[in-house]
Amino acid sequence: MSDLDLDELAGELAEFAPAAKKHATYTPREERIIAGFEDIERFFEEHGHLPQHGEARDIFERLYAVRLDRLRALEDCRTLLASFDKHGLLGRVEIQSEEVELDADDLMAELAGLGEDGDDITQLRHVRSAEDKRAAEDIARREKCADFDTFQPLFKKVKDELADNTRVTRPFELKAEIRPGAFFIVGGQIAYVAEMAEIFTNPQGRTDARLRVIFDNGTESGMLMRSLQRQLNEDDAGRRITEPVAGPLFADRAEDGETETGTIYVLRSRSDHPVVAEHREIMHKIGVTSGAVESRISGAEKSSTYLLAGVDVVATYKVYGVNCQKLEALIHKVFAAAQLNLSIPDRFGHMVKPREWFLVPLAVVNEAVERIRDRSILDYRYDPQSGQLEQMGR
Template sequence: MSDLGLDDLAAELADFAPAKKKQATYTAREERIIAGFEDIERFYEEHGRLPQHGEDRDIFERLHAVRLDRLRELEDCRTLLAGLDKHALLDRAAVVSMDEDDLDPDDLMAELSGLGEGDDITTLRHVRSAEEKRAAEEVARRDKCHDFEKFEPLFKQVKDDLANGSRITRPFELKAEIRPGAFFIVFGQICYVAEMGEVFTNPQGRTDARLRVIFDNKTESGMLMRSLQRQLNEDDAGRRITDPAPGPLFADKADDGEAETGTIYVLRSKSDHPVVAEHREVMHKIGVTSGSVEARISGAEKSSTYLLAGVEIVATYKVYGVNCQKLESLMHKVFASAQINLSIPDRFGHMVKPREWFLVPLHVVDEAVERIRDRSILDWVYDPNAGRLVEA
């Protein structure tokens, strides 16, 4: 055999070389589906379990649970993620079933903007398709945050603060709210303004500054302050996250110009469950809502939260200028000793333990509200043996 040159040898061996693997390309929709699924995988790896539904769960865990349910339902999503599902999450049985009434729509909209109504899991609630496209373009211009470990505890703390009510979200209003140390929710992601450069005047004669913005998906952007302002204004669900501040918890009337922010409600169940029937007159669900009570209890017969039965509104108390979630937590803490331990099957046959139901007379709830008004409630708890509030 004659000697072969390098080029000839390469040509001879080309037929035997393995075919090069074509790099997968994804549409913007597919990229968002994959990114959302990766967030669920990170939750699973961190906590060792699937995200679960329920009012006692963190708002972000509930969002992951809703997203996972939708991914399981959509066949094209299952096909797309088949080779990426390293923990077989799409085939695992959910521990607790989803009930839309367990998911406070105000929370989902205000904290994260939700998942939308239609079959398309990538459609954001209250966000137009053009804005969604622009959001995807903004994401594409972000870089990986190489020192994210410095910021990760901050994001965790903010999520904890939102869950316990020490922080809340408000609509974005002013450019002055964009400053170092501020947190926002834009197109469904939490972002943190880590740095702000020197303020300058742009060619249009407006002040601007270069920012370093960190996102909770471990990316960052060196966007301009006005770019972030534009995104927050264009996103109908764009929010600012307040700084933690105690502030007044409860007022018995609205101050001048202050809008009503919520209602404490007390409900009585119409369920024919033996335990409910026996204690109906003193068994109450106590909650706080930022919307109407009637809307909150709509469809109660289909929700395990309401014992899969209709409910009767027995008392309401208006609240002004308060953090509704924080107020609700306080009420539940006062009556914790009277919380009923009841398990019922939900509409899918899974056993669940409804929360927020207490064996407490209505007149004691009235007294608790009065003590909230005069700020003395922190010194009192409910004694189920005495059937009244006692000093802690």
């Protein structure tokens, strides 16, 4: 190979340089087609399948199916959308639209509100609200629970415990509250999370998991965790059902003369430190705050207290009428034998030893909270050897 100076080398490489991108401009019709295709992509990402035809399908899914057929059939649409088709939807199946006579503009008119400017595709008429549509979709996807006899006693027990205030309901707050064994009230029904598959990252970069949710009317759904989270957030009456409680400390509301004083929170670190990576599933920061947990962990990446890394909130518990500092000190005393002994450099290179991090399974933290509820926690300490709370003096 001959030697090249820098100028010659630059000239050689110039042939392979990508052409400068030009800012694309689209006609109003093309913009509507692109926006309509993005609706189809969102449907595919949320439901995991292409929109389908059929009288039993939701009106939006049927319209998306017609729209997709027409976009596949029109060469100019396929050309326009080629760079937007990140999931290969345009070529996923054979074109089948013989009975459909709508072109792309006609189809958009079906969805358009036809307001004063005639082009507002975000305003719909003669259709249900998005909230009603989503609720109907989820109900339509439910099927009869073949082994409901197994779960029926659980629902009866929960209803009895709600009636005698052994359990209470609270507003849904965090995705971390959705876990196997949890009960919720959504759409006027009690829902039980029976199973949770392996957590994965969806196309939007967010964690999700497939659930098996059993409803007290004898149906079940294989919905995603984020779908249940969305339903609970959108339902004004949506609630989570607590574990059995005893005493006013964890009551649904403060007793007379008491005020809500804080939250016990359990965090998990995203740090790539070898020790953290090895023990991530059982390594938790446990604390109590009188403010919002979100405010407490803001800027975690810059604080050695949080191992100079982001954190995930894996559990929270509301507390009433207690001294937060004393409660936190008690919890740390219970888990003192499992406190993490780790030193890391702070932003300035000084070695620091973060506190409040413990090598303890989340299930044991939940047990400790239950013992705080019945005040028996004073007699218990965590034993790292057995991995359990042990009663002192035994």
